[in-house]
Amino acid sequence: MKPGALAYFKPTTVTEAIGLLVEGGMDAKVIAGGQSLVPMLNLRMVAAERLVDVGGIAEMKQWSADDREVWIGACVTHDQIQIGEVADPSNGLMPKVASKIAYQAVRNRGTIGGSLSLADPAADWLTTTAALGATIEWKGPDGRKSCPAEEFVFAAYTTQLDISDVLTGVRIPRLPPDATWGTYKLCRKAGEFAHAMAMVISAGARSRAFLGATDGAPIRLMQTEKLVADFRNWESGHAALVSQALEADIAESGRDFTDIQLWQSRTCLLRSIQMSLGFEPVRPEGV
Secondary structure, eight states, X not given: OOOOOOEEEOOSSHHHHHHHHXXXXXXXXXXXXXXXXXXXXXXXXXXXXXXXXXXXXXXXXXXXXXXXXXXXXXXXXXXXXXXXXXXXXXXXXXXXXXXXSSOHHHHHHOBHHHHHHHTOTTOHHHHXXXXXXXXXXXXXXXXXXXXXXXXXXXXXXXXXXXXXXXXXXXEEEOOOTTOEEEEEEEOSSTTSOOSEEEEEEEOGGXXXXXXXXXXXXXXXXXXXXXXXXXXXXXXXXXXXXXXHXXXXXXXXXXXXXXXXXXHHHHHHHHHHHHHHTTOOOOOOTTO
């Protein structure tokens, strides 16, 4: 199948793109790398009368860095992050995540902003930017806006973006030089979206832990973070402590997990914590 008839526009500025989106209303869609939208258009899962291609906007393809943070334009590709073309504020976490997104052909064209805007719960950048304490930035008819990455998503495929808003970039604070991390996701085969995902950043009092690939926004694991901040080595009794903290965090989130989802999330979290401590992930009992 192919998409229905539509008009194609390629603006050169964010302001021009916003104007085209305002004119198109509900029938206009933003396209960047096209790795999600084009297949959905071809399958007639999404209808659009107007495509606004932001891939030609120079400022959205750039990045900048200083001693405190790195700003990454929304149209920077996964591959640019993977190969180190973009400054890395994450001590290697972002290149690692980028290298595991789908397949190389997708990474060549897929963009960080496109992934965040789509807000598929199983996509990697939602959880990664939340774990890194990043800020999502966008611009619309009412001007520039931003919010913490962990507050950007309301539900699956639902974000703070209005229909005429354009996500312009992501601002990511640099991790301390001694901060370590671990991340693990479960997929049936390489390249697929994850069925479960966890990410842990071990940085003392600034430790952070998140679950991704849920039914909506990534879940911050506050009780788990307290454990991670105190861990210095991995010991056999830690698995039980992590499991208890995880169940408390999920209960506090108000989200529903089936037994298999809880088992998958626990597996990912345990392995992520072990990796963040510099240990080879140990297969939990029953895995």
